[in-house]
Structure formats: structure tokens, C-alpha cells
Amino acid sequence: MSGELDLPRDRYSSDNYEQIIRILEEKLTSLQAETESLRKELNYYKSELEKLLSPPLVEATILDIIDNEHVIVKSTSGPNLVVTVSNEINTKTLEVGQLVALNQRGSTIVKVLPNREEPFVKSMEIIERPDVKYTEIGGLSQQIHEIREVIELPLKEPELFREMGIQPPKGVLLYGPPGTGKTLLAKAVASESNATFIHIVASEFAQKFVGEGARVVREVFELAREKSPSIVFIDEIDAIGAKRVDLGTSGEREIQRTMMQLLAELDGFQPLDNVKIIAATNRIDILDPALLRPGRFDRIIEISLPNFEGRKDIFNIYLSKMKVAIDEIDLDYLSRQTDGLSGADIKNICTEAGYFAIRNNEREIHMRHFIAAINKIKGNKKQGEYKDREEKYT
Incomplete structure (x- = not known):
């Protein structure tokens, strides 16, 4: 017949139909899963929008419970208030000192807040x-x-x-x-x-x-x-x-x-x-x-400034942790020269002595380094006062 397509019959065999149906079913399943995913995403954004548009709640502390419907609270944003309690909250569970949330107008307790520790x-x-x-x-x-x-x-x-x-x-x-x-x-x-x-x-x-x-x-x-x-x-x-x-x-x-x-x-x-x-x-x-x-x-x-023996003890404590030429260290001299200094000053002297050794590329801290550190910490302008002693250990 003219005008009709002469298609081979085997092109539309039962096997081909079954294959097409399977493809369509898979596509339908995929579209259903995608629809469910989009529905969840839509619900999420709806809830987020509701949170953004909802009025803030006011934090308050319960001062006294008058009866089953009225409570005195101390609002963080104002004076003491007499407020009502939402029907969703069991008044018997409320206690003095509890944290609660008030609605925007501050007239009703709508939520009981958990006790929290101040991070500060x-x-x-x-x-x-x-x-x-x-x-x-x-x-x-x-x-x-x-x-x-x-x-x-x-x-x-x-x-x-x-x-x-x-x-x-x-x-x-x-x-x-x-x-x-x-x-x-x-x-x-x-x-x-x-x-x-x-x-x-x-x-x-x-x-x-x-x-x-x-x-x-x-x-x-x-x-x-x-x-x-x-x-x-x-x-x-x-x-x-x-x-x-x-x-x-x-x-x-x-x-x-x-x-x-x-x-x-x-x-x-x-x-x-x-x-x-x-x-x-x-x-x-x-x-x-x-x-x-x-x-x-x-x-x-x-807690006064250390005396002579106290300063010796402090020097001993810090020197025990340092790499020093121990044979030439005169603790009595160091203690005498640090009269009037505090324990923190003595610690600073030991640190500065270490720096003097490092600057001189030495691997051990010597007596001269401590003397130089004392001069620096005390700010003594009479450097010649210690010159003879310093030269002895040079």
C-alpha cells in the first residue's frame, strides 16, 4: 500500500519491548529518587526559612512560682516579670533558678532551657x-x-x-x-x-x-x-x-x-x-x-625578696638545668651581686647569661657571662666595678 512504511517485523519483537520497558522503569525509579531528594531539600529550606523569620525568644531565670499558671522571672533584657506558663509545659517540673525562654512579648514561658556552664x-x-x-x-x-x-x-x-x-x-x-x-x-x-x-x-x-x-x-x-x-x-x-x-x-x-x-x-x-x-x-x-x-x-x-641564702638556692635551681662551667661558678659572688633582686630577676639573669654564650658561639655558659648578665639586668652604669672580676674568668 502506498504511503505506508514497510518496517521489518523483527524490529518490534517481544525482546525489544521488554528492553524498552526495563529502561523506562529504571528511568522512572531514578526520577522518583530524585523527586524524593528534592522534596527533602525543599522541606529543609522551608524549615530554615521559618527559623529565620521566627521571632527571637527571651532568656529568663525563675525567681518564684506563684501558682499553676503564674511564675515570677528575672528577664535578661529587663526587670522582674510575672508571666504565664504555656500549656505545653508541666508547671510541676519548674524549679526556682531554672532557665526558661519567654516569647517575644515576654509574657509566656514557652520552653525550659537546660542548665549550662558559662564558657568564660x-x-x-x-x-x-x-x-x-x-x-x-x-x-x-x-x-x-x-x-x-x-x-x-x-x-x-x-x-x-x-x-x-x-x-x-x-x-x-x-x-x-x-x-x-x-x-x-x-x-x-x-x-x-x-x-x-x-x-x-x-x-x-x-x-x-x-x-x-x-x-x-x-x-x-x-x-x-x-x-x-x-x-x-x-x-x-x-x-x-x-x-x-x-x-x-x-x-x-x-x-x-x-x-x-x-x-x-x-x-x-x-x-x-x-x-x-x-x-x-x-x-x-x-x-x-x-x-x-x-x-x-x-x-x-x-613573700619578700630573697635573702643571701635564698638567692643561692634560686641560682642553684636554675643552674642545675643549664649547661655551665660549674667549676668556675662562684655562687656566693653571684648571690652578693644580686642583693635586692627578685627570683624573677635571677631567672632573667640566667637566661641572659645563656644568650651571651650563644652570641659568642660558645657551647657552655661561663662565669663571665653571668657577670655580664648581672650588669645588664641591674642596669649598672659602673661597669668598671666588675671589670677585674670579669677579667679573671676571661
Whole structure:
């Protein structure tokens, strides 16, 4: 018949149809999987869009529970509020001090938030203990004995104090010139004891917003209680513990509020609470008398500049770690020439002596290097005073 295609019949055999059907089925399966993937992606972006468009919630702390429907909360963005509770929340599960989320208008509790640790406060806990031993501290044998009695012994053997009927001091205040070993002594306590060590510089208590400093103090001591036995070391406590004045700026008043919170926390501890406080300062003369009264920092330990024997001990400690020409080192002379210097100065002298040897391409540190280092550290302009002694070891 004209106009009709003359196609071979075997082209449309049953095998070919089955092959075409299989290809179409595979393609359909692939399209269904792709549709499901796109549907999931669409739902994801819808949920993200809802999150972006949803109003923020307000964090608050429960102060009191009035009844099954009303609660008093302290909002982070304003004053105390009396709010209602969403029907989705069981009022019986609410507790004073819990964190909750309020809706945008701040009139209803819509979610109970989990308790969390303040990252700023948590970072104060020393996880890896300082590698400092009492044997590495020179010239402070009496102070080490005292701080071990006051800090370590009550933590390790509290039953001994109960048996004797005495109460050990709550806290220890270390005072003295800079570089005498106050912080080093606190690090040794952290290293030698099995207690959790929390280190904070007092200036970190000074926060930007009103009430934040007091909150940080409170949370530091809450962390100390949770991690007990623990030691709280407050360095440079004069930053918040200076004598109070009647007049001052708003910043000074905030510092005073922070100190009042610190005093309250010190008063709240029992001597055998397994929490001990060590504070350090260079200026004990400016501290508020309220900090120094009995019941707070009961033991006050002076960390003074090392004497002749103390300086020899410090030199011995650092020289034991250095490659020196030990036969020519005169410790008595070094100790005499460093009168009035601190332990930190002596450490600096030993470091500078090493640099003098390195500059001269020498593989050993000699006496002349120490003398040159003393001249540099002391800033002594009378270089000729040591010239004869220096030439002896040249």
C-alpha cells in the first residue's frame, strides 16, 4: 500500500519491548529518587526559612512560682516579670533558678532551657596542671611549709581537724613585691595537690555591664563547689579589693559591688567545705580591711625578696638545668651581686647569661657571662666595678 512504511517485523519483537520497558522503569525509579531528594531539600529550606523569620525568644531565670499558671522571672533584657506558663509545659517540673525562654512579648514561658556552664568561667579551670614542684622554688621554705599546712592538709586530712576541734583558715593571702614567687607558689600547690585548680586574674571580674562582675564571681565559686576538692587562686586581687570610697564613678561602684559579692562568697564557705582560696597582691596596703578580717583571709603570708641564702638556692635551681662551667661558678659572688633582686630577676639573669654564650658561639655558659648578665639586668652604669672580676674568668 502506498504511503505506508514497510518496517521489518523483527524490529518490534517481544525482546525489544521488554528492553524498552526495563529502561523506562529504571528511568522512572531514578526520577522518583530524585523527586524524593528534592522534596527533602525543599522541606529543609522551608524549615530554615521559618527559623529565620521566627521571632527571637527571651532568656529568663525563675525567681518564684506563684501558682499553676503564674511564675515570677528575672528577664535578661529587663526587670522582674510575672508571666504565664504555656500549656505545653508541666508547671510541676519548674524549679526556682531554672532557665526558661519567654516569647517575644515576654509574657509566656514557652520552653525550659537546660542548665549550662558559662564558657568564660569554665575556661578558668586548669585542666592540665602546671609542671611546678615545691623543690623548684628557692628561698621560700617557710612560706611553702605554711601554705601546705593551710591548703593541702585540710583538703587531704579533714578528719584530723574535726578530731582536734579546730577550723583551718578558709583562705590565704600572699603579698610581696613583683617577681618574688607568689604565682609560682600557687602553681606548685596546684601541681602537688589532687584538687581542681581554678585560676583567675581579679581584673577579669570587672565586666562591662552592671551586675555582670558579681555574677561571674558567683559562678566561679559555684564551679569550685561542684569540682571540690578545689583551690581558687585569685591573682592581683587589689584590682577589685581596694579600699572603698564614698564617691566615685559608676565603674568604681560596680567594682565595689563585685567585691561585696566576693566577700559574701567568702562568708558562705565553711572551713572544711573542700574549697580553699588563695589570693595574691603586690599592694596589701591598699586592700579593703573587710577582706583582711578574720573569717576571710585568715592567714596572710609575706613573700619578700630573697635573702643571701635564698638567692643561692634560686641560682642553684636554675643552674642545675643549664649547661655551665660549674667549676668556675662562684655562687656566693653571684648571690652578693644580686642583693635586692627578685627570683624573677635571677631567672632573667640566667637566661641572659645563656644568650651571651650563644652570641659568642660558645657551647657552655661561663662565669663571665653571668657577670655580664648581672650588669645588664641591674642596669649598672659602673661597669668598671666588675671589670677585674670579669677579667679573671676571661
